Amino acid sequence: MSGDEMNPAAVAQAVEDIQGDDRWMSQHTRFVQECKDAEPEVLFIGDSMVQLMQQYEIWRELFSPLHALNFGIGGDTTCNVLWRLQNGELDNIGPKVTVVWVGTNNHEHSAEQVAGGILAIAQLLTSRLPKTKVVVLGLLARGEWPNPLREKNVAVNSFLRSWLPRLGHTQFLDVGAGFVHSDETISTRDMFDFLHLTAAGYRAIAKPLIDLLLQILEETPEEKRASLV
Amino acid sequence: MSSEDSNPAATPTPGVDTQGDGRWMSLHNHFVSNSKDKEPDVLFVGDSLVQLLYQFEVWRDLFSPLHALNFGVGGDATQHVLWRLSNGELGHISPKVVVLWVGTNNHGHTAEQICGGIMAIVQLIKDKLPKAYTLVLGVLPRGKMPNSLRERNAQVNKLVQEAVSSLPHASLLNVDPGFVHSDGSISHQDLYDYLHLTPQGYQAVCQPLHAHLKGLLEKQAEN
Numbered sequence: 257m258s259g260d261e262m263n264p265a266a267v268a269q270a271v272e273d274i275q276g277d278d279r280w281m282s283q284h285t286r287f288v289q290e291c292k293d294a295e296p297e298v299l300f301i302g303d304s305m306v307q308l309m310q311q312y313e314i315w316r317e318l319f320s321p322l323h324a325l326n327f328g329i330g331g332d333t334t335c336n337v338l339w340r341l342q343n344g345e346l347d348n349i350g351p352k353v354t355v356v357w358v359g360t361n362n363h364e365h366s367a368e369q370v371a372g373g374i375l376a377i378a379q380l381l382t383s384r385l386p387k388t389k390v391v392v393l394g395l396l397a398r399g400e401w402p403n404p405l406r407e408k409n410v411a412v413n414s415f416l417r418s419w420l421p422r423l424g425h426t427q428f429l430d431v432g433a434g435f436v437h438s439d440e441t442i443s444t445r446d447m448f449d450f451l452h453l454t455a456a457g458y459r460a461i462a463k464p465l466i467d468l469l470l471q472i473l474e475e476t477p478e479e480k481r482a483s484l485v
Numbered sequence: 486m487s488s489e490d491s492n493p494a495a496t497p498t499p500g501v502d503t504q505g506d507g508r509w510m511s512l513h514n515h516f517v518s519n520s521k522d523k524e525p526d527v528l529f530v531g532d533s534l535v536q537l538l539y540q541f542e543v544w545r546d547l548f549s550p551l552h553a554l555n556f557g558v559g560g561d562a563t564q565h566v567l568w569r570l571s572n573g574e575l576g577h578i579s580p581k582v583v584v585l586w587v588g589t590n591n592h593g594h595t596a597e598q599i600c601g602g603i604m605a606i607v608q609l610i611k612d613k614l615p616k617a618y619t620l621v622l623g624v625l626p627r628g629k630m631p632n633s634l635r636e637r638n639a640q641v642n643k644l645v646q647e648a649v650s651s652l653p654h655a656s657l658l659n660v661d662p663g664f665v666h667s668d669g670s671i672s673h674q675d676l677y678d679y680l681h682l683t684p685q686g687y688q689a690v691c692q693p694l695h696a697h698l699k700g701l702l703e704k705q706a707e708n
Binding site: 274275276277278279282283286307310311312313329330363398399400401403404405406444448449450451452454455 | 503504505506507508511512515536539540541542558559592627628629630632633634635673677678679680681683684
């Protein structure tokens with residue numbers, strides 16, 4: 257496994273306000289405040305793949321009932337997520353499951369470095385939240401046609417598949433099945449810009465994810481409703 | 486207004502594939518081929534605020550019935566939209582109304598340059614689609630608290646309003662329903678990352694937009 261000191265993808269780093277409206281820090285500050293107010297059973301952390309999910313109906317249908325919090329920020333790399341987790345976004349909460357989805361924006365880093373960054377996030381989570389189970393989602397294919405980023409994301413997933421089981425309380429879930437068609441294209445029906453998921457795309461990934469979450473939480477929706485009566 | 490040569494915001498510029506997966510050009514090519522197959526009455530063109538609109542129910546409820554097409558690309562600034570419209574996206578269609586929403590991503594450009602970019606697009610649309618009406622949507626405020634980008638965007642809207650006031654084929658519509666609260670803050674319930682609209686934010690923007698569009702389409706039908 258890559259040494260953290262040598263791996264730039266495992267170095268915590270805040271996003272600099274280059275544009276001039278400080279939106280990244282505003283979002284981080286809001287998440288830190290949400291940690292004080294909420295008691296989530298499930299925490300989602302990552303980039304726009306996580307963030308955008310909350311804007312679709314599927315979040316309210318499937319994930320809100322699990323008392324899930326969404327700490328996704330568009331554009332984030334593993335470095336940015338590490339910084340956020342080290343600077344308040346894990347304070348005062350004890351989720352049973354943490355879902356990590358990040359890595360597709362790590363353009364400066366090799367596949368091995370990106371996987372090392374994700375591993376560092378999983379390690380941080382299991383040490384800061386001893387009761388949590390970590391679920392790392394595989395990076396999806398991107399671009400309309402085959403391209404180097406698809407290969408890179410496949411390589412990241414491959415490293416994760418072999419490294420993550422060695423960490424306790426952590427597992428890898430590949431939710432990418434079916435997005436690349438037999439002619440090797442990705443459809444805008446699934447990814448409206450060949451990167452970000454449509455409502456239909458999220459519905460496809462939600463199935464395996466929700467099954468795993470429910471398994472970990474050891475409750476079915478019916479049991480949960482019954483327990484509330 | 487600055488000439489096209491000296492205004493980067495008004496110089497057609499394709500998106501650069503910095504990431505390595507060719508997505509910008511893929512989207513452009515899709516739009517060009519869409520323009521061969523479809524016959525929209527309304528064309529929406531612009532950045533992620535246009536693009537994301539297509540993903541939510543509000544599009545199907547309000548704009549599909551108007552036979553609208555969506556040519557939004559996330560991250561696009563005025564010079565990118567100018568390039569796309571100059572390179573095939575207006576090829577085979579004759580919409581009655583073009584809704585243009587762009588400008589917030591023109592980082593490094595002054596309000597004057599951004600206005601110049603928007604007006605270059607308005608002129609291009611007039612040249613390619615002489616019968617179309619261009620509805621420019623005001624650039625929204627952004628950021629959680631007051632900042633220089635809010636000032637820049639407000640200035641862009643003011644300059645564009647002045648520039649279109651003499652034109653019979655274009656106007657500016659302010660679609661900000663009042664996102665900025667009395668304490669100067671914007672809520673994440675409206676702009677989830679203080680830039681992009683939530684479905685709730687889109688409802689607030691789109692109801693008046695839809696009403697205005699219907700009015701324009703009826704007027705176009707009378708002409």
